[in-house]
Amino acid sequence: MTLATENLRKAFGGVVAIDGATVEFQPGKVNALIGPNGSGKTTFFNCVTGMIRADSGHVRFGGHDVTRKAPHAIARAGVGRTFQLCRVFPRMTALDNVLAAVRPGGFPKALRGARNPDEIERARTWLTRLGIEHLADVEAREMSWGQQKLLELAGVLMAEPETILLDEPAGGVNPALLDRIGALVRELNSEGRTFVIVEHNMDLVMSISDHVVVFDRGRPIAAGPPSVIRTDERVLGAYLGV
Amino acid sequence: MPNVSRRLLPLVPVVVLAVAILSFPSLAPNPYILSSGIVVLNYAVLATAWNFVGGFTGYISLGHGALAGLGGYATGLLVTKAGMPAFVALIAAAVLVAALAVPLGMAALRVRGASFVIVSIALVLILLLVFQSWASLTGGSRGLVVPRPFPSLLRPEHHRVFFFLYGGLLALALLTWWIVDRSRFGLGLKALREDEDKASALGTPTFTYKLIVFVLSATFTALGGGLYALWFGDLDPVFQFSVLTGSYLVLMALLGGVRSLYGPLVGALVVGTALEYFKGSFGNTPLHLVATGVLLAVVVLVMPDGVLPALAAGWSRLRRTSQTSIREVTAAELRDQRTSAASAASGSARSADSAGFAGSAGSAASGAGATSPGTDAGVSERASAHERSGGGGGKPDSPGRRDQEARR
Numbered sequence: 001m002t003l004a005t006e007n008l009r010k011a012f013g014g015v016v017a018i019d020g021a022t023v024e025f026q027p028g029k030v031n032a033l034i035g036p037n038g039s040g041k042t043t044f045f046n047c048v049t050g051m052i053r054a055d056s057g058h059v060r061f062g063g064h065d066v067t068r069k070a071p072h073a074i075a076r077a078g079v080g081r082t083f084q085l086c087r088v089f090p091r092m093t094a095l096d097n098v099l100a101a102v103r104p105g106g107f108p109k110a111l112r113g114a115r116n117p118d119e120i121e122r123a124r125t126w127l128t129r130l131g132i133e134h135l136a137d138v139e140a141r142e143m144s145w146g147q148q149k150l151l152e153l154a155g156v157l158m159a160e161p162e163t164i165l166l167d168e169p170a171g172g173v174n175p176a177l178l179d180r181i182g183a184l185v186r187e188l189n190s191e192g193r194t195f196v197i198v199e200h201n202m203d204l205v206m207s208i209s210d211h212v213v214v215f216d217r218g219r220p221i222a223a224g225p226p227s228v229i230r231t232d233e234r235v236l237g238a239y240l241g242v
Numbered sequence: 243m244p245n246v247s248r249r250l251l252p253l254v255p256v257v258v259l260a261v262a263i264l265s266f267p268s269l270a271p272n273p274y275i276l277s278s279g280i281v282v283l284n285y286a287v288l289a290t291a292w293n294f295v296g297g298f299t300g301y302i303s304l305g306h307g308a309l310a311g312l313g314g315y316a317t318g319l320l321v322t323k324a325g326m327p328a329f330v331a332l333i334a335a336a337v338l339v340a341a342l343a344v345p346l347g348m349a350a351l352r353v354r355g356a357s358f359v360i361v362s363i364a365l366v367l368i369l370l371l372v373f374q375s376w377a378s379l380t381g382g383s384r385g386l387v388v389p390r391p392f393p394s395l396l397r398p399e400h401h402r403v404f405f406f407l408y409g410g411l412l413a414l415a416l417l418t419w420w421i422v423d424r425s426r427f428g429l430g431l432k433a434l435r436e437d438e439d440k441a442s443a444l445g446t447p448t449f450t451y452k453l454i455v456f457v458l459s460a461t462f463t464a465l466g467g468g469l470y471a472l473w474f475g476d477l478d479p480v481f482q483f484s485v486l487t488g489s490y491l492v493l494m495a496l497l498g499g500v501r502s503l504y505g506p507l508v509g510a511l512v513v514g515t516a517l518e519y520f521k522g523s524f525g526n527t528p529l530h531l532v533a534t535g536v537l538l539a540v541v542v543l544v545m546p547d548g549v550l551p552a553l554a555a556g557w558s559r560l561r562r563t564s565q566t567s568i569r570e571v572t573a574a575e576l577r578d579q580r581t582s583a584a585s586a587a588s589g590s591a592r593s594a595d596s597a598g599f600a601g602s603a604g605s606a607a608s609g610a611g612a613t614s615p616g617t618d619a620g621v622s623e624r625a626s627a628h629e630r631s632g633g634g635g636g637k638p639d640s641p642g643r644r645d646q647e648a649r650r
Contacts, residue, residue: 051442070449072444072445072446072448075442075445081443087439087440089433089441090436092436096432100430100444100446101444102429103445104427104446105426111425112426113424113425114424114426
């Protein structure tokens with residue numbers, strides 16, 4: 001399913017964070033969204049996922065207009081996300097962090113036990129796959145930053161989204177984990193998931209992305225495969241000022 | 243045997259509570275002590291009801307006194323003005339308050355943190371003014387006299403009946419809290435307590451969940467307030483719509499532990515008994531308020547999670563037999579792992595079935611759950627998946643080895 005925006009605009013007082021952004025991400029691919037600090041990437045993510053309401057424009061997912069939908073409705077439609085500053089449920093165990101992403105269903109289904117054996121097994125599978133299964137019973141607040149990043153991703157994956165938005169997955173992680181995250185993204189992408197990644201680490205972006213969109217001053221200034229973006233003069237100008 | 247005893251352990255507090263409630267009226271030396279017991283049980287019901295909102299969502303309401311007051315007045319008015327039988331009026335009042343809680347919750351739950359606290363205080367103050375001013379209906383400052391539901395009973399018997407009624411209501415509130423606590427709904431509520439935006443991003447309908455639990459809380463609070471009206475028989479707006487009531491409930495829940503089933507009950511036993519003692523010994527002086535303030539400060543400083551969680555944490559520290567390390571893999575360890583993984587791979591390549599193994603590992607890596615930490619297959623899967631990605635150059639760290647490292 002294609003995630004796309006049309007003339008999306010968001011201003012905070014006099015600061016225009018997103019200025020009529022029209023973007024289409026490639027389904028089934030690893031898309032990267034790059035740009036200088038303050039270019040509106042995270043605000044764009046927040047508008048797309050309903051965390052903040054856009055002033056105008058449209059967000060479409062799989063052809064449906066999700067612009068005015070609540071964040072949980074967009075998540076249920078199939079768009080999962082992580083946050084720039086990694087967010088986990090600190091006083092819940094890693095296992096509960098992942099189980100919290102299970103669709104509860106309506107009432108009285110939601111009153112069923114949260115510890116369904118099938119769901120626990122699925123949650124443990126994701127923890128295993130992300131290499132943190134041994135921390136299943138540890139509270140998230142006791143885990144390291146990198147492990148919290150993996151846990152956050154495990155929670156998102158448990159919800160089985162079709163498209164996953166990662167906001168700076170490499171931020172503050174060690175080289176070993178960076179390798180691991182890159183490999184995971186490619187691995188999960190090969191299973192059919194679409195990724196949109198906001199990232200400043202150009203080595204990671206260029207090595208794992210199929211399609212790169214470059215933002216500057218709240219709007220896309222270039223889009224294409226990494227090999228093209230790498231030499232685009234507008235991109236070099238926006239990033240390096242040359 | 244250990245499994246059986248572990249399974250029976252949660253029943254211990256249930257049995258203790260049941261025995262305490264059933265035996266207290268017989269053990270109470272005089273009707274005054276029995277009536278104090280009812281006051282404490284009333285606090286326990288209200289604090290448990292408060293804990294549906296405070297414990298599950300983390301929204302601190304100082305306005306629950308207003309919901310109890312509404313329950314009390316609605317019950318009293320339905321008995322006196324509409325001529326309803328007492329306990330039908332009690333149920334009808336709870337339904338009315340639950341219906342009223344929907345728009346109240348829709349307005350109040352739009353704000354978080356300190357703003358929600360202020361809104362909840364505003365609710366109490368507005369209702370106080372309304373019930374004081376609307377004297378033609380509520381009796382105003384003169385109060386509202388509610389006829390006793392069992393006029394033939396003498397005062398001690400009247401107390402005894404209401405003590406058991408409060409015990410039943412408390413059991414129902416605790417049972418409901420327990421059901422919510424272990425449910426998917428409860429897990430969603432706890433998630434939003436931890437991080438509302440994050441819970442929403444994972445697909446939890448946070449506003450709906452908050453509203454449902456607020457209405458549930460209001461219903462039990464109204465039942466508590468209504469039962470009080472039938473027992474005490476006299477309602478005064480100043481006492482029914484008091485911010486102090488909400489503050490007591492917060493203190494009780496915090497003292498016992500907002501994240502635990504019995505926390506508010508334990509808090510109510512301590513604070514409620516202390517309040518009754520202070521009032522009995524020193525009269526209606528501000529002394530009990532000073533003592534309450536000091537207790538609140540001590541709780542927040544010494545046991546921010548409450549008594550029961552502090553005890554549970556101490557117990558689990560004593561019982562913990564294995565330690566889990568959260569240490570991450572360093573770059574040097576990663577290099578070692580890659581080297582050993584490479585030599586393992588070259589070793590297996592020399593074996594007759596190396597090609598077949600690599601192929602099966604590669605395909606297994608695409609299915610969730612195929613990776614088995616701590617096994618060579620896990621290492622190979624991860625390595626082959628990484629190689630397919632073309633990232634990093636060498637082989638990645640393996641979750642299996644990483645687990646083993648962490649467990650050392």
